[in-house]
Amino acid sequence: MQQQASVEKFSDLIGDIYDCVITPGRWTAVLDEICAEFGFATGALSVASLTNMKAVVNAVSGSDLTLMARNAIAYGPDIIELWGGAARIQQYPLGEPIVQSQAVGQDVISSNRYYREWALPKGLFDAVAVGLVRDKAMVGNAIFSQHESAGPIDDGQIGGLRLLAPHIRRAVTISNLFDMKAVEAATFAATVEALAVGVVLADGDSNIVHSNAAATAMLDAGDPILAQDGRIAVQSTATTTALQSAVAQAAQDEATLGQKGIGIPIPRTSGDPLVIHVLPLRRSPMRSGLIQRATAALFVASASGPPRLPHDALVQLYDLTPAEIRIFELICEGQTRDAISAMLGVSISTVKSHLIHVFEKTGCRRQVDLVRLAKSLTFPV
Template sequence: MDVVDNDVLSSIIGDIYDCVLNRDGWSSVLTRITQTMDAAYTTIALASASDNHGRFAAQSPWDPERMRALQDYSFDDIPGLKAAVVGDIDTPVSTLSLMPESELQKTPFFQKWAGPQGLREGSIVKFVHTPDRIGLLGCTTLADRPIISAEDQRFLALLSPHLRRAAMIGDLLDDVRVMADLFRESLENLVAPVVLTDATGSVLHANASAERMFATGGPILRQGRTVQAQNPLMADALLQAIASAASDLSVGAKGIGLPVSAVGQPPAVAYVLPLTDGTARAAFRPACAAVFVSTTTSASPLPEAVLTTLFELTPAQARVLMSAGKGLNPSETAASLGISENTLKTHLKRIYAKTGTSRQADLVKLVSDIATPLTTV
């Protein structure tokens, strides 16, 4: 980057403050930062001060699958990230200022994630650091771009205090909202139909698979705003199950399974689960029950979907739980998922905390409890 153009800088800063009132503008702001930096993409991320994983609040356009995979890496896995986290506020850190490029290119992160996408290095500035959260702005460059310069760093440093003020004014990085957005995205990527309802069975959210199910006439229908079983004998039972899940969270991982297909139709089970007071309810308030529909053609991903909804796991944590739940030892689990044993330990620590368990035997029982009714149609 040449010397920062004051007009461009002022314009971007103005856009940052505009996002306090219009949060949808963040993607555009980050795209402008990306263009000014001649970068590949830019992200704003939130990390809990007690956690070593970040969650993107917003990003400029980049491969969404790759970006989701990036969030499975911890601070220790990404070269240079931990230095930014523990370093001074408003002080950018670039990867190649910390290590030679030859060393960077030997890291598992570069070989598995950055290198295959034609990326070179990143520059990260910490703009928020409070007792409960850390805010990070990061730009990542392409391989054919020169290394990040002092002027590039200065540009990010000038943006940092304005990002902090915007965060303080508009709570840009509210962790509940960020996780709610991730939860919504996870539901949309599920093959299984998922319908979230209030206590009376009114549909508050249906993922794409569920919308297709409604459009093709079952096995769960939407009559007006309310879910209805294709099997008329199960109509009242389905609504009663939803009311029970909404009022009695003790149904837990067992849930309530109901045969909902009409006579002569392919077998299907509606699996009704409560939504705990957390991400799911924050994302879809006042939703309090989730209805998963298991059929002969769409049941395979359902156990992971149930785990994600019940315990608010990330996709990576759900995969670890499913593998550990098969009774594999740590080495086998790590190998099957293509991750290190240290990363596995980090995932398991969070899984134990979220599921209220403390050992692998508990996870095996948990997965068995959930999988059994889902595979019995």
């Protein structure tokens, strides 16, 4: 009940996050909202495309963007060190808030050049980072700093960011497909039609309302998407169920959609990996006026790599959070709870809590059962 109340509390903020897909210039205002809601002193959102080396999103709150960019250049290695180094950062689960003071020792923080010369003089004594995307196509994260006057970063702040993270991840991923162009309601159809990726607009029952040229070609070929009695579907029954469930949830209450509908892996006869991203449309006047009857836009895009197994299946079948999935993976690799705690920069009790949730959601009772489950998920759902 407490989590549901939190979702409802942040529903307007989540709606504002999705509006940023249509108007990327609103990201700064969204960061302002997040900082005000949770008491952070500064916030920065940075997502860059590695294919054309352009920023997909670059926004800050509570600081000057030019100055932040300068710091990123001047203190780049120091900032990476402040989060445990490049190799350690790669281990952090996407979408899971990582508190700096818990991830690295105080001796590392105190001796860090960026911390001593920039953060500490401004009273910024701690920070929390959320990895948003990390693949061969894009890299991005959000970082929020805590002022010493606000006290230690607490569970309320972490829980709030954990709820918002999948919505931010979905928004920045789809923003990249639009190449950062603001989309006006009057020209939305034309913009969608011109996209190289397939776009299907659907109602709450997954009935196809409209498809652009790329998606129409896919539907005509029945590869990788198809129409079943007018409803969007794919060859895999399990994936179709997951997809239609995400569309229904987007129509009913986008705030509770979570990470469902982000990068749903779908097979193609050629073997090329594709994914579907589900963008809710109904709640916001800005998005609801785009196409009548449509409650969700489904983007069929190239995947940044082959399906991650069993990662993608765990998301769609068991609704595991990013942190739960990462711990699942590490347990299956033979890592101990102590090792996982040190690797991810979280307490032993946090690891145990996540593991309990993994057991509950998957129906497994022992760690050996998790290993068997991972081996059974041979193909993407």
